[in-house]
Amino acid sequence: MMVAFFGSFTHLPVNAEPSNYKFDFGNGEVEKGYVGVSATEKYDEKKRYGFNTPEDMINVPASGSGVASDAVQFLEYGTKSDNTFNVDLPNGLYEVKVTLGDAFRVSVAAEEVYQVINMTGNNATDSFQIPITDGQLNLLITEGKVGTNFTLSALEINKLSRHPETKRTIYIGGDSTVANYYPLDSSIQAGWGQLFPQFVDPETFEVRNMASGGQIARGFKDDGQLEAILKYIKPGDYFILQLGINDTNPKNTTTEAQFKEYMREMVQQVKAKGATVVLSTPQGRASDFNADGVHTSVNRWYRHSIIALAQEENVPLIDLNVLSSAYFSSIGPEATLALYMNGDTLHPNRAGATELARLVAEELKRQGLDGFTGDKEKNTNKTF
Template sequence: MQGMAVTPQVEASQAAPKKYQFDFGEGPVEKGFTGVSATTRYNEKMGYGFNTPENMKNVTAAGTGVASDAVQFLAFGTKSENTFNVDLPNGLYEVTVTLGDTARASVAAEGVFQLINMTGNAATDTFQIPITDNQLNLLVTEGKVGTNFTLSAIEIKKLSKHAVMKPTIYIGGDSTVCNYYPLANSLQAGWGQLLPEFVDTETYQIRNMASGGQIARGFRDDGQLEAILKYIKPGDYFLLQLGINDTNPKNMTTEAEFKEIMRDMVRQVKDKGAMVILSTPQGRATDFNSDNVHNSENRWYRHSILALAKEEKVPLVDLNVLSSTYFTSIGPEASGKLYMPGDSLHPNREGARQLAQIVADDLNRQGFEGFMSR
């Protein structure tokens, strides 16, 4: 916690509101929101503000309403002290973030990533977070270096006085798995983005920490695994699918190195008491032979993923083979329509939906709770 809240304020929090709304920038403030300028410094009396406003800047934004203006973070990084702080009674909260104009940005809070690679102006997403020190510390940070990291609005709703997240399905992966924005109607999608359609979301929340272009070493070392390890607990799942980008020579990851990095992540999560489930990536739209049979079993370090699952005694979704069976059943032309135009690797929204359904079907078949079969 970077801006200490005074004890009397915490004690008085029994009557505190269950919802907080902040509209950032120097433009008109939306009804029901509290206006916050880049110059608003945190103080104990207000209970909110920027920790270091000298590292903030008011900017315009192309959206409407709360998204018509924003603040820009001039200092950033998950460990940066240039945060927006809000005093909150301890408990579990739901935080909805609306960005300003930015190509790709991530949201961090409490020193770790919360949302990964939000793309496009006025992108909006929501996450749950347990507050245990009476204060939320949030900032917008790297999705893509060189772009502006901006924030238009946040809405904070208290869910429970107990600072424990409900059972959670964490997902790790690359561009075939990650979220694309707007979440509700993006043309491109990853199967992790569509998985909520096939999960009992009354019982489980889904945290998709996958990101485009990711490799095993990057996921482990650059903050995504750190965020998962901070919160994951017994009763949670961690679905991990990597390998596509690791096979690219530019990433200089041998198959043996890939396998050991994946093993390290598996063991770290198992040590937290959560269930790790490995997945193999689906193939390309063009992986059909002359008999119109789809097969991509030799792609993406798949054999090492299978071996690792066996050695570490963790469940496996062989999405590579399962998706090939599906693609073969519908044929090359229909399979091609499940990928982005002119792209044989990345699924479109319907393709991601089909892959998510295949993953959920297989997990349901294996007896895992929360996954709905067709």
């Protein structure tokens, strides 16, 4: 059990160190098999875990059951904050699973960059893989929406490899039509990035969806999402980037020329890391049918600049705008509308996001990029 391991952790030989760590946060009853951690518990070298600045933490109740019945709240936050929960870990590759307390919208940061973007809802769970190279995980719950509570109920850490190297990874950037929604396996609304792992060979790739609702090119570039990708992306990885919908909104004051240059800067930074960049145009609205029953939206969302940029930077292009229109035309207006949220012609539901993800994967496979199965029934990969 975890308590026994941590109690004598410093006296164990290296090969006896645990490969699984489970923490139950808050001041309530501790779930069996977990280490209980109160907000007041400061990091201790002998215990090898604890909060760096417990004065900036408080215990709070939570509405879930078991480990999710209580939580801790982070009063100080931000990806660069030192108000972290620290765990000493031998260098290697780990999978980290977080369970929130009561929370509206939060993100998870570790090693001073975002790891999960905009988890929503009480007791939401998500996982990510992270290489540890300095002997310690430093994690905190931070902004999804400023002014809400940032809480953590439970943390589970599993060692995957003693080598601190991620497997090949597909990173995805985008907006609300691409982003994750919670619970990940049953949400009504979904982005195509959330369903994309169904079409990816899990033996080849992990999928890391860094898209978020309302995002624009300037925000993705400057507000931490690109920074997280650049920290980890490497040769053999892919970065699929789809933006433009929100950039065209007048409130964001982004001209098409500015949008193109923000996108170019991101493309060039990722290319400099040796990874493959793929640009994608956004799909249109469900209502974009003409009088002849043909779906077309080729003039939406700065599409022409995305196509031009892909040609100028010599990177693969997925013209999802045209691919989705062809599919929508084939099934007709009524069936197309059924792939979107009720009363919403822009945001896909789970079925719609699945079809968009399929189109993206099929096009990548057609262009000769490896790692795509095209068979969601045989794929159990998940998104991180």
